[in-house]
Structure formats: C-alpha cells, structure tokens
Amino acid sequence: MTYLLHILIFIGIYIILSISLNLLAGYTGILSIGHAAFYGIGAYVAALMALKLNSPFLLNIFLAIIASAIIGALVGIPSLRIKDDYFIIATFAFQIIVFSILNNLVSFTGGPMGLPGIPQPVILGIKISSHISFSILITILCAFTFYVSNKIVKSPFGRILKAIREDEIFAQSLGKNISAYKVKIFMISAGLAAIAGVMYATYITYIDPTSFTVMESIFIISIVIIGGAGNLWGSVLGAIVLVMLPEALRFIGLPNAVAANIRQMLYGGLLVAFMLWRPQGFIGEYTFNRNNEK
Amino acid sequence: MKELLKIQNCNKHFDGITALDNFNCEISKNEILGLIGPNGAGKSTLFNVITGFIPADSGMINFKNFNISKKTPSKINNYGISRTFQDLRLIRQMTVLENVLLAFKDQPGEHLENVFFRNNKVKKIESENKKKAMELLKNTGILNKANDLADDLSYGQQKLLSLLCCLASDAELLLLDEPIAGINPAMIEKILSIINELPKQGKSVIIIEHNMDAINKICNRVVFMDAGKKVSEGTPAEVRNDPKVIEAYLD
Numbered sequence: 001m002t003y004l005l006h007i008l009i010f011i012g013i014y015i016i017l018s019i020s021l022n023l024l025a026g027y028t029g030i031l032s033i034g035h036a037a038f039y040g041i042g043a044y045v046a047a048l049m050a051l052k053l054n055s056p057f058l059l060n061i062f063l064a065i066i067a068s069a070i071i072g073a074l075v076g077i078p079s080l081r082i083k084d085d086y087f088i089i090a091t092f093a094f095q096i097i098v099f100s101i102l103n104n105l106v107s108f109t110g111g112p113m114g115l116p117g118i119p120q121p122v123i124l125g126i127k128i129s130s131h132i133s134f135s136i137l138i139t140i141l142c143a144f145t146f147y148v149s150n151k152i153v154k155s156p157f158g159r160i161l162k163a164i165r166e167d168e169i170f171a172q173s174l175g176k177n178i179s180a181y182k183v184k185i186f187m188i189s190a191g192l193a194a195i196a197g198v199m200y201a202t203y204i205t206y207i208d209p210t211s212f213t214v215m216e217s218i219f220i221i222s223i224v225i226i227g228g229a230g231n232l233w234g235s236v237l238g239a240i241v242l243v244m245l246p247e248a249l250r251f252i253g254l255p256n257a258v259a260a261n262i263r264q265m266l267y268g269g270l271l272v273a274f275m276l277w278r279p280q281g282f283i284g285e286y287t288f289n290r291n292n293e294k
Numbered sequence: 295m296k297e298l299l300k301i302q303n304c305n306k307h308f309d310g311i312t313a314l315d316n317f318n319c320e321i322s323k324n325e326i327l328g329l330i331g332p333n334g335a336g337k338s339t340l341f342n343v344i345t346g347f348i349p350a351d352s353g354m355i356n357f358k359n360f361n362i363s364k365k366t367p368s369k370i371n372n373y374g375i376s377r378t379f380q381d382l383r384l385i386r387q388m389t390v391l392e393n394v395l396l397a398f399k400d401q402p403g404e405h406l407e408n409v410f411f412r413n414n415k416v417k418k419i420e421s422e423n424k425k426k427a428m429e430l431l432k433n434t435g436i437l438n439k440a441n442d443l444a445d446d447l448s449y450g451q452q453k454l455l456s457l458l459c460c461l462a463s464d465a466e467l468l469l470l471d472e473p474i475a476g477i478n479p480a481m482i483e484k485i486l487s488i489i490n491e492l493p494k495q496g497k498s499v500i501i502i503e504h505n506m507d508a509i510n511k512i513c514n515r516v517v518f519m520d521a522g523k524k525v526s527e528g529t530p531a532e533v534r535n536d537p538k539v540i541e542a543y544l545d
Contacts, residue, residue, distance in 0.1 A: 156403030175371035
C-alpha cells in the first residue's frame, strides 16, 4: 500500500510538472529544456525557507511560486528575441547555470551534499507526514494546477497562446502583443513547476542538485510529448504511463542495476518512436514539426 | 475630404534592391485606393512598412495625424489599421469561428486577472463576440463552416475568412493584399461586394490587385508603382492610359 501511494505521489509531482510545461511547449509552442530548473528552484526555495527561517509551509510554497515565476520572466524575455532551436539552447544553458549554482554555492545550498532534514509540511496545524496525507495534498495541488491551466487555455488568453504557436505574425497583425503573452505564460509555467519542487522537497525531506538536471527536463518533455502536447489530459495520462512503466520493469524480475539503464533506454526509445509514428502523442493536438512553423 | 493615412518620403532598401524609393502617398476617409504595379514593384513591402512588420529606412507615416512609423505591428493594428497577407495567414488549427473571435478588440478575457477574477464579464463579452462573429459568418454565407477547422476551407473561403478577421478587428483602414487572386468568380463577386460596402461603414481600403476589372469596379483612385516609386496616380482610366505606365509594363 505504501508503495502504491509512493508511486501515486510521484505521478502527482510529474502531472504538475508536465501540465506546467505543456502550457509553454504544447499550447504556446515554446519548447524549453530548462523546466527541471524551475522544479529545482521551487524545491530549494521552500527547503531553505523551512530550514533557515522555520517559516510555515503555505508561505514557503507561495514564495517558491513567486521566486520561480520571477526567474521564469527573466528566462522568458530572451525568448522574444531568439527563436526555436536557439531558444532551446538558451534554456539548456539556463538549466546548466541553475545546476552549477546549486552545486557550488555550498554554504547556502549544501552543494553536492544537498539539504537534508527538510521539515514536512504543516497546514493549519495539521502535520502532513503519512503517505496517505501526502497523497491527498498532492491530489489537491494537481487539481489546483489543472484548474488554473484549464481556465487559461479555455479563455481568450489561451486562444492567443495557440495563435502564437501556429502563426505569430498573424497574431501580431490582429493587434496581439505577443511578447507580453509569452512572458506571462513563461511565468505561470515556471510558477506551477515550483509547486512540484516544493512537494518533492517536503516529501523526500532531502534534496540535492542531481534531482534537477537536464535529464529530468527531458523526462518532463517526454511526458508532454508522449501524453500529447496541447492537451492537459495528455499530460495527466503521460505522467501516469511514464512513471509506472519502470515500476512494471521491476515486476518482470530484472535486477535493479539493469532496470535503471533499461529505463533510460525505454524513455529514449519511446520518445523516438512517438516522434516518428505518432508525433501528437496519445491525445495531443500539436506536433513539434518544422512544417507548422512559418 | 480628410486624409486618413499619409506616407511621406518613405525609403526601404534590401541588400541593394530598392523596394521603396522616396514613396509618397495618401488616402482619405471612406476611400478605396487601388495599388497596382508589376511583381516586385514594392507593393507588399509598402504594406509591411505601414503595418510595422518591416521598418522603413527613412520617411514618415502618419495615421490620423499621428506618427506610426517605428511602432510595433500590434500597436499599429490597435490604432486602427488591419491587413491581410498575400501568402494567406490564418490559424489553420483553429475553427473558423475561433479565427474571427481572435480578431476582436479589447477582450476582457485576454487578461488573466479577468479570467480568474471577473469571469462573468469575460463570459458576457465572449458570448457577445460570438454572436457578432456568427452574424459576420452568416452575412457572408459560411455560417455552416463555423466549427470547421480553417484548414478545411477551400482557398477562396480562406481568403474570405482572412477578410472577415480584418473586419472583426474593427479597423478604420484595411490593407488588402491580393484578396481575390486565384479564386473562383462567384467568390470574387462576394469579396468585391463586401469591400465595396466598406466606405459606407466609415472604413477606407488600400487594395493590391492585379485583376484590373476588379480595380475598375471598386476603386475611384489608383496608384501605379514600379521599382519602389509612384509612377502614376489618378482614376483607373487615367492610369491605364498613362504612357509611363504602358512603358513600365513593356520593360
């Protein structure tokens, strides 16, 4: 049971991460491979607040969202000038910078040793420590993320995001200030990713920089693409499938060391296969295909 | 007649090609101006310069006595200039209705604070806009296509839709880049009659078109351009008989 709840909590964390990336990549067409950096920023901000200032969980999660959104804006602004592949490289650089800071600012972040002993959340006097209470909290946060994202993509604001994805020039010709929309969605995407970071930090109670590398970003992208870009349910489905897949490997009796490597191969293989034969993922409506860029 | 748009001494060079050469032109309120000339004369470049997609090297563009040169395309559209593109731009993965809805101005739902905190207002304006959009589609005979993807329309219907988006954006000046090129005669009639009605609604139009019959039908004034210069200007008949125009076409 504990094992199942543990899986459920991780599915929840990745649903939040993939929905938040989907807003940016799937709906607005801005592919970023720095998403794990925002995940990490959320985790570190909340962990440091809790450890150094002993501040309450709700304040920590709020500040983690704000901090991540502000940094998101700083990364989003270059996206107005550099496009497509070049922007992907820029987000990669951002990912490396964040990792280096977390890894080298030893006095503050603990460097490679990480931050142990992160307190578990206490919300309105209720301590969240059991697997079941964490599952409930993550479900609420997933629902919140889905609600916010769904509201955005179904609104006229979301219509403009899709227009930017399909044809920026047309959107501009209809008077839409596309730069403002890009920065805003970048901030929202980064802010929501921070929620996942906070949950990870307080659930595991230990974080170190290796949890927030480019590999993690690529895993999140895989969820978005395989689940289906431009469809929020696609991200939910993708997270469920990709988190459960390696667990299935466990049951066919592979030794752990082999399973870990097979896991990476499986993700890579799946990503290539989907890109080739089903670029829209399970239920997506957008393909990262050069032909739809004009 | 009051002038709406005034273009003064505009120049634009691309790597040795002169697209606009000291170009001057103006258009009055409620007028349909035809812009004609051979391919490569700089007509589309002129549209791109007016709408801010390409900055002019020099010169001034005034819209309602307000200098719009160096403004961004979205700002210029919000001042009241809307355009279509020669290479037909639409959001193909959205429905016909959504394309028209995208074009409306001042939508509260385009601001996130309204989406989350003033939902009633957002819904109200959205349903009003929907009604307006349906009305536009009905009047132009493509109401039955409202929920089809723009990509699934015929080429002529797509051209019509891009014109409708221009109308929905409620601009005072429409710049139409070959709105009837390559489409069937019935659709040409339909689009021309829409354009012809615009001055009565207080709108002005500059239209680039190679189809001289169409130009004769809807324009009372024509500008002939060649190599970035204004070669001739006047009624369609005057321009057609201008020796300089005949010479430019024979070159």
